[in-house]
Amino acid sequence: MAFVPDVRRASRLRAMDPATVAPGPPRAAPGMPILEARDLAKVYNLGGTRVEALRGVSLTVREGEFVAIMGPSGSGKSTLLQLLGGLDQPSAGEVVLTDEVLGRLSDDELTKLRRARTGFVFQFFNLIPLLDVVENVALPFTIAGVDSRSCDVVARIRDVLALVDLTGKERHRPDELSAGEQQRVAIARALVTRPALLFADEPTGNLDYTTGGELLDALWRSSDERNQTVVLVTHNSRAAAYADRVYVLRDGRTIDEIALGRRADHDAGPLIARLTQLGL
Amino acid sequence: MRRLSAFAWRSLAARSLRSVLTVLGIAMGVAVLFAALATGGAVNAAADDTVRVMLGSADLRVTAFTESGLTPSTVAAIGETPGVSIAAPEVERRTYLLPGPRLDPQLHPDNVIEGTRLVPGATGVVISERLAIDDGLGVGDELTLGSRVDPARSTVRITGIAATDGRLPGADGRFVIIPLDLARALFALEGVTRVDLKIAPGVSVAQVAAEIEGRIRSQPYTMVGPAELAASLRSATADFQATTGLIAAVPLFVGAFLIYNTLSMTIAERSREIALLRAAGATRRQVAWLVVLQAHVLGLAGSILGVLIGHLIAAWLAAALAGEAGAVGGVAPAGPSLAPLPIILAIAVGLLVTIAAALEPAWRATRISPIESLRRHRDVAPVAGTRLAWLGGVFLVVGAAGLFLWPGDQAATGLLRSFGLFAVLLLVTMLSPIILPALGRAAGLPFAAILRAEERLARGSIVRNPARTALTVGALSVGLSMVVAIGTVAQSDRRGAADWLAEVVPGDLLLTSIRPVAAQEGIATDLRALPGVQLASPIGRFDLAVRGVRLDAAAVSGSDLLADGRLVFLAGDARTSLLELDGTGSAILPASLAARLSVGVGDSLPVLTADGGPGRPWLGGDREAHDPGPDRGNRAPWLARRHHDVRAARRRCVCSPIRARRGGDCTSTRGSGRPEARAGAAIPRLRARRRPRHARSAVLRVRPARLDRGRHRRTGHRQHAHHERARARP
Numbered sequence A: 001m002a003f004v005p006d007v008r009r010a011s012r013l014r015a016m017d018p019a020t021v022a023p024g025p026p027r028a029a030p031g032m033p034i035l036e037a038r039d040l041a042k043v044y045n046l047g048g049t050r051v052e053a054l055r056g057v058s059l060t061v062r063e064g065e066f067v068a069i070m071g072p073s074g075s076g077k078s079t080l081l082q083l084l085g086g087l088d089q090p091s092a093g094e095v096v097l098t099d100e101v102l103g104r105l106s107d108d109e110l111t112k113l114r115r116a117r118t119g120f121v122f123q124f125f126n127l128i129p130l131l132d133v134v135e136n137v138a139l140p141f142t143i144a145g146v147d148s149r150s151c152d153v154v155a156r157i158r159d160v161l162a163l164v165d166l167t168g169k170e171r172h173r174p175d176e177l178s179a180g181e182q183q184r185v186a187i188a189r190a191l192v193t194r195p196a197l198l199f200a201d202e203p204t205g206n207l208d209y210t211t212g213g214e215l216l217d218a219l220w221r222s223s224d225e226r227n228q229t230v231v232l233v234t235h236n237s238r239a240a241a242y243a244d245r246v247y248v249l250r251d252g253r254t255i256d257e258i259a260l261g262r263r264a265d266h267d268a269g270p271l272i273a274r275l276t277q278l279g280l
Numbered sequence B: 001m002r003r004l005s006a007f008a009w010r011s012l013a014a015r016s017l018r019s020v021l022t023v024l025g026i027a028m029g030v031a032v033l034f035a036a037l038a039t040g041g042a043v044n045a046a047a048d049d050t051v052r053v054m055l056g057s058a059d060l061r062v063t064a065f066t067e068s069g070l071t072p073s074t075v076a077a078i079g080e081t082p083g084v085s086i087a088a089p090e091v092e093r094r095t096y097l098l099p100g101p102r103l104d105p106q107l108h109p110d111n112v113i114e115g116t117r118l119v120p121g122a123t124g125v126v127i128s129e130r131l132a133i134d135d136g137l138g139v140g141d142e143l144t145l146g147s148r149v150d151p152a153r154s155t156v157r158i159t160g161i162a163a164t165d166g167r168l169p170g171a172d173g174r175f176v177i178i179p180l181d182l183a184r185a186l187f188a189l190e191g192v193t194r195v196d197l198k199i200a201p202g203v204s205v206a207q208v209a210a211e212i213e214g215r216i217r218s219q220p221y222t223m224v225g226p227a228e229l230a231a232s233l234r235s236a237t238a239d240f241q242a243t244t245g246l247i248a249a250v251p252l253f254v255g256a257f258l259i260y261n262t263l264s265m266t267i268a269e270r271s272r273e274i275a276l277l278r279a280a281g282a283t284r285r286q287v288a289w290l291v292v293l294q295a296h297v298l299g300l301a302g303s304i305l306g307v308l309i310g311h312l313i314a315a316w317l318a319a320a321l322a323g324e325a326g327a328v329g330g331v332a333p334a335g336p337s338l339a340p341l342p343i344i345l346a347i348a349v350g351l352l353v354t355i356a357a358a359l360e361p362a363w364r365a366t367r368i369s370p371i372e373s374l375r376r377h378r379d380v381a382p383v384a385g386t387r388l389a390w391l392g393g394v395f396l397v398v399g400a401a402g403l404f405l406w407p408g409d410q411a412a413t414g415l416l417r418s419f420g421l422f423a424v425l426l427l428v429t430m431l432s433p434i435i436l437p438a439l440g441r442a443a444g445l446p447f448a449a450i451l452r453a454e455e456r457l458a459r460g461s462i463v464r465n466p467a468r469t470a471l472t473v474g475a476l477s478v479g480l481s482m483v484v485a486i487g488t489v490a491q492s493d494r495r496g497a498a499d500w501l502a503e504v505v506p507g508d509l510l511l512t513s514i515r516p517v518a519a520q521e522g523i524a525t526d527l528r529a530l531p532g533v534q535l536a537s538p539i540g541r542f543d544l545a546v547r548g549v550r551l552d553a554a555a556v557s558g559s560d561l562l563a564d565g566r567l568v569f570l571a572g573d574a575r576t577s578l579l580e581l582d583g584t585g586s587a588i589l590p591a592s593l594a595a596r597l598s599v600g601v602g603d604s605l606p607v608l609t610a611d612g613g614p615g616r617p618w619l620g621g622d623r624e625a626h627d628p629g630p631d632r633g634n635r636a637p638w639l640a641r642r643h644h645d646v647r648a649a650r651r652r653c654v655c656s657p658i659r660a661r662r663g664g665d666c667t668s669t670r671g672s673g674r675p676e677a678r679a680g681a682a683i684p685r686l687r688a689r690r691r692p693r694h695a696r697s698a699v700l701r702v703r704p705a706r707l708d709r710g711r712h713r714r715t716g717h718r719q720h721a722h723h724e725r726a727r728a729r730p
């Protein structure tokens, strides 16, 4: 019997590969802008009262960058991340993600763009309790209709689980894992499609110092070893110190942009000094 | 998990108890529906079987309209009709051994299972298997047939036993086949009951029928073929089928509500997971599909289980029906048929209802925003009672679809009634969020004083978790509606089987003679003499033809009926009309028949009388005529004429059912009186029949239009009328 390659599956996999979606230069020189926000505003209407969560935020993320968004609680960080990742629509302004203007896409197109080019890690509830580790990690493939038992997918899952240091826990259910392990599964799921952008919203918010460090190390490895573009939202300066660049948000506005540069020691000292200057 | 659909499975399995309950709910609905369809199918199949048994391979049957039968000249005329290849005259009489000398060996060839069949010139008789078993008879035994005309010839030898077909209407499978000339001798007959015809090849039945119509002008007769007979039997059962279909609507609705509720709860519980799926790239269509898939799984499992349960119900129903002589429209189903159509239909309806109920929850699932998963606290959205208007629209669509899906030959009115039922159920469901708390408060009142905290807690849990409460209520209603459904079906069957006379005519005990009893035989007098008997009122039953339509008719004593007072008059004065029955002779018609014939009080109706001529027109009347007809002395009979008049008109007395008011019970009447013994050979076997209790209460309670709702609707004669024209001499 002749071997007939599954062309459809192969092409879907390629669509999920950042190499084909947004080819870019190697790590050394920061690449082209991969994400741009222009004058983003978001107003929530809460029973008559207007909450202006964002009041004109602009930012640019280049390919391969590790960018952090910092700010006190309620400053609009999560809102900004949702808009950047195409999970919600801004009240004004626009987001350009891998050359697509998100506001111009239909819900279906936006959904498929999320599936193919982004990965998310949230503070809580990243995993589906009914599914085990491998099934949770394979979820984007399952949704895309790619057989998660095919060789390439199995290889990718094995690879990404090794990256987040979870080899051996493949058949565990989320409730059998520690909080830190659960968050690392979430990172694995976010990375398994090799997205153009990884968005993480307070991924360490629930974790103690050590497990939080492990998680940040995993994020860093993905960025440093795989040239993964990362946007990290945090109120924690230690976490933000992993980033190349930090946007500081207050009351829905960017009040500062701090370039830290790529540093393997993640020393939070310079960042804290600057934040103190800003009175935060 | 290879496919996203597996997620639907897992989420159902995670709530297995709820899923099982829902499946059971749907199963019950589909079960009742399937039972209705399968029983209907079985009843139809039985109708076809009955036709086969009755007509054999005959193509046309010419039946005498009168008791005296078709005269030899008529029989000869029929036999000589071009195109007729076999003309088999038969005599059928009921007697105390229920001999049915009816089956011509040429047309009913294969039913002798032991001994020999009747051949021309034979002296022996063939009896039915049932009779052989019941009475312990075998080939070679002697049998004495009841005959007061020719007792010398009434003892005959059994030469064969025929396979019994228990579905032969009215005969209970007990029949004796005797040679035609013997039958004529025993019953002092000139004519025959009917002639079965085999049409020669190449000639159409219609041609022969037209030919016969041209030839026989001297006496009234009816003519039917297998198709007409089957149609009339089927139409007699349509009412039953419409009723069962209507009943099936209730559990189906409850099943649909369960689905709606279950899916709504699942979505509320899993909204963060759905949001997560959306964030990870699941489209709205995929999310909706997940919900519909869950419904599909529940619906399919429920429908298949429902067909299995429904098969059991249908078997039970068939057994219940078979227990009643006459059953539905004179046809007893053999058993549930596992025909593919009812199975497909039941499963299709089950699935359709399920998926329709899933549409709103599915739509709601697609509205869940991906950022829902970011929320820290899982707040379960309120479920039941929010978008029930949506649900209403959906059921309207389902109902409309049902109109097309439903088998065409069933009454559309039944469906309209189902619609009304759906509307009421929907209203109740919509009001349940309002009703439940109030109900909880009311139910808790007695306990409130003693167990304050407990009462509040219990009530709180009802109110706080309306979805779960509704699920429980839904499950309960399924059970309840099942019980009601089955009860109603069984009840309506039993009532259908009951004689319409039993409802219309007074009395506590109905004695039915199996042959006409003459007034001179004095049986009524004998019965009156029995201790405890207050009144014995003779009743005659016969057929009448009015405007070519064959009708059930009865001759009764008007004064007895008046004394009883259970007939309710919609028009006319009860006293005058009833007393007139005993006097000049008038008729009382049920409202439905009056409407169908477009006659009112005081109108006259030409009826066909026994001698075959058009009867003198009688004035119809259950009231003094406001517009007296030309001949006021003769009134149109339907329900009743004084039985003496009928006897005079028909030259014999038909007072077969005799109702007696009794003090003791059935056995004591028989024990003390032994009417059989007293009457001697004349009535060797009186059938005593205890009147069903419910029938009596129904008559007493439902007064208006009692007559209208009488069982003539179910006897089949009315339906026969559409297909079987009594043909009169022009």
Ligand SMILES: Nc1ncnc2c1ncn2[C@@H]1O[C@H](COP(=O)(O)OP(=O)(O)O)[C@@H](O)[C@H]1O
Pocket (backbone or CB within 6 Å): A044, A045, A046, A051, A052, A053, A071, A072, A073, A074, A075, A076, A077, A078, A079, A080
């Ligand atoms: N869905 C929402 N509806 C109404 N107000 C919201 C919503 N999400 C966020 N907000 C408000 O917008 C502001 C910014 O919130 P958020 O982006 O979550 O801040 P952060 O993540 O920096 O703590 C807050 O005042 C918050 O109350």
Ligand SMILES: [Mg+2]
Pocket (backbone or CB within 6 Å): A077, A078, A079, A202
């Ligand atoms: Mg936040």
